[in-house]
Amino acid sequence: KPSNMPPGPTEIPILGGMPVLDEKQAHPLREKYGDIVTVRTGAIRTVILFDYKTSKEVMARADMAGRPDIFKAFSIDEQKTGGIALSEGPQWQHDRRFMLRNLRNLGMGKTYLEDAVHVEAEALVEDLKKYDQQPIAYPDSFRTAALNIIWQMTASRRYDLRSEEVKLIYEASKDLQSSSMALTMMPFFFPFLRKLPNILQKIFFKQNLVDAFIEKMRATITKTVDEHEEQLDLDNPRDLIDEYLKEMKEQEHDKETLYRKGALLQIVNDLFDAGSDTINTTIKWVVYVLARYPQVTKKIQHEIDEVVPRDRMVSLQDKPNLPYVEAFITEILRFSSLTGLNVEHTAMQDTTIEGYFIPKGTVVVNSNYAIHFDPQYWDQPHNFSPERFIDEDGKFQAPKEGFFAFSSGRRQCPAETLARMEVFLFATAIIQNLEILVPDGVQLSDDTHNLLGIRVPVSDTFIYKPRS
Numbered sequence: 001k002p003s004n005m006p007p008g009p010t011e012i013p014i015l016g017g018m019p020v021l022d023e024k025q026a027h028p029l030r031e032k033y034g035d036i037v038t039v040r041t042g043a044i045r046t047v048i049l050f051d052y053k054t055s056k057e058v059m060a061r062a063d064m065a066g067r068p069d070i071f072k073a074f075s076i077d078e079q080k081t082g083g084i085a086l087s088e089g090p091q092w093q094h095d096r097r098f099m100l101r102n103l104r105n106l107g108m109g110k111t112y113l114e115d116a117v118h119v120e121a122e123a124l125v126e127d128l129k130k131y132d133q134q135p136i137a138y139p140d141s142f143r144t145a146a147l148n149i150i151w152q153m154t155a156s157r158r159y160d161l162r163s164e165e166v167k168l169i170y171e172a173s174k175d176l177q178s179s180s181m182a183l184t185m186m187p188f189f190f191p192f193l194r195k196l197p198n199i200l201q202k203i204f205f206k207q208n209l210v211d212a213f214i215e216k217m218r219a220t221i222t223k224t225v226d227e228h229e230e231q232l233d234l235d236n237p238r239d240l241i242d243e244y245l246k247e248m249k250e251q252e253h254d255k256e257t258l259y260r261k262g263a264l265l266q267i268v269n270d271l272f273d274a275g276s277d278t279i280n281t282t283i284k285w286v287v288y289v290l291a292r293y294p295q296v297t298k299k300i301q302h303e304i305d306e307v308v309p310r311d312r313m314v315s316l317q318d319k320p321n322l323p324y325v326e327a328f329i330t331e332i333l334r335f336s337s338l339t340g341l342n343v344e345h346t347a348m349q350d351t352t353i354e355g356y357f358i359p360k361g362t363v364v365v366n367s368n369y370a371i372h373f374d375p376q377y378w379d380q381p382h383n384f385s386p387e388r389f390i391d392e393d394g395k396f397q398a399p400k401e402g403f404f405a406f407s408s409g410r411r412q413c414p415a416e417t418l419a420r421m422e423v424f425l426f427a428t429a430i431i432q433n434l435e436i437l438v439p440d441g442v443q444l445s446d447d448t449h450n451l452l453g454i455r456v457p458v459s460d461t462f463i464y465k466p467r468s
């Protein structure tokens, strides 16, 4: 280990130590080694940050804006450099700028997008009513309702909330989620394992699930992009895919252009995944919290009922009159800490963190969970309490420090505005129209699973009863 790297467990030659894949595995390291820790697994060294101020500064930095090589394995771009979430360097900057510009042009932050979210929120409530108060696990309709928003902006399409087609797409990611992540990741931590015959990699390290996931996504997205190419009208681009194809066409003679089909496939893949599973999981948290904290639920129902008549949906314009709802959503974002460990960055060059040496290529990640449950910033952090965001005058007060749900700087979530709007409208539609009940004989658990880096409540079975 290079000298003056942050402290951490003794490294066993070749093996290093166990991979740290979630915030629960990371936590004991903080107790033992402090707020900045180095761990090594196989060929990869990871520095984990636990403190808010250091995380905010480091994750925002240009020299920390890389992504680990292992992310490339999940790219559907054959060149493996395209798209936003998994890539780095000039193509990442280019694709991120393209996406931000187009999400804004397509309505992010504008009120007309609200109508589209209202349609999905209403459809979701109706779908939940159709289960006739039977206990059900979180349904796929949470994810499809969220997907429909981004999919309309990207591909001008929405799916029926019980669509079989979309179910098949989710299956591939569910198979991957249910596999042991540590096992799937082994060939990436230990490059020599990648030299094993494919069949062994498939059997021992479940690489067939990774392959199946990539193939399913590539096939689905290629089909959508091909249809757009056939129908393209350069004077009337309909959506983000059309806009990209138009740029591609206009720059087709430019040898240096970064507009290319592989990159488009991966941009669309990023939007499909990041745009649907994040909101899907946040809705799961909303449902779990409503069932788990009945006092909070009563208070929030009361506030909404006072401001918005039952026969009209809550609108963004109601926000100033709904301080408790805003506080509730902010508390959901803190308490859920969706990315318990943030998405990993890498050092683009040799650099330092708080005086420690960080060699080029080191993976750097921070624990959003540690920040969101740090008693230095949060009084009784394990209590779910929207009240912490309400000031003496009863107004909503946004958190100033210790809040890191969307990360910071160059890599920060480019869709925060859209995400907040969706969570507000989906959550209020559910609260306004449904009671969430715990089925008889079911004991709620406060524990969480980690599904491909996302924290999901273990308690998943509820009854959705129309409010009287």
Ligand code: HEM
Pocket: 059, 084, 085, 086, 096, 150, 270, 271, 274, 275, 276, 278, 279, 282, 338, 339, 342, 343, 344, 405, 406, 407, 408, 410, 411, 412, 413, 414, 415, 416, 418, 419, 423
């Ligand atoms: C509650 C919902 C959401 C949360 C908490 C969230 C949080 C995050 C976080 C923590 C990151 C990683 C930042 C980093 O690497 O430092 C991220 C990245 C990203 N998010 Fe979100 N996100 C949410 C919703 C969305 C939605 C709805 C979309 C798309 C429509 C989206 C698109 C992306 C993309 C493309 C990236 C990669 C950015 C990059 O690597 O440059 N996210 N998000």
